[in-house]
Structure formats: structure tokens, C-alpha cells
Amino acid sequence: MASERCVALIAHDEKKDDMAEFARRNRQTLANWRIVATGTTGGRVQDACPDLQVTRLKSGPLGGDQQIGAMIATGEVQMLIFFVDPLTAMPHDVDVKALMRLAIVYDIPMALNLATAGQLIDFMRSERA
Structure with a gap:
């Protein structure tokens, strides 16, 4: 059932406005x-989007990326939308790479930019139908 499916949303600092607008x-x-x-x-x-129910985890550099990674590994998250800023160095780059690796290992759909996120939204709509 689509209402039980879970999507994780993450955005690097320079992409947070894009994620808010996307949502x-x-x-x-x-x-x-x-x-x-x-x-x-x-x-x-x-x-x-005050009408959306969003479960907030820790900030990415403080363990939030790892929390979402654990949720992917346990099957709690079925989709990842992660707006990555490729032009800014990230001190927690190792955590980001680990999160992406888990999405690949557990074969969940993952969008790293707006274009691909749009494709996942189309998929999400079709899951609802």
C-alpha cells in the first residue's frame, strides 16, 4: 500500500531551497x-509544506545520513531523494558515500538531482494509482 511506503529527503546546504520548493x-x-x-x-x-508529516532525524553531519542508511538497510525506506551539491566540499563525505552505497546495495530508487527526482515523483504517482 502506497501510504505505508517511505521516502527519505536530504539536501546539502546549497540545495535546501531547491528541496523545499520541490516538496x-x-x-x-x-x-x-x-x-x-x-x-x-x-x-x-x-x-x-506545513500540511506534510515529516519525521525529522538528526542533521546529516551529526548522524542523520547514517540513520537514514540504517532505515534503508532494515527496509523502512524504499526511496531516497538526496539533492547533492557537487560544488561544495562536505566534511562528512564518507557518510554521504556510505548512504549512496546502501541505496545501491538494497536496490532502492535514488535521485541525486532535480531531474531524477521528478522521475521518482512520476513513479510515486503511478504507485498511488
């Missing part, structure tokens, strides 16, 4: 999924 534009589709997000990203999504 705002797609809130009807996202409302049909359980949403988990790293702390600051989750706060920005909630500000943009």
Missing part, C-alpha cells in the same frame, strides 16, 4: 508517502 510543488504526491528527512532539510520542508 511544495509535489506535496500532494508526497502526502501519500511516509517522509523522513535529515534535521535541517526536514525543517525546511515542513516550513514550505
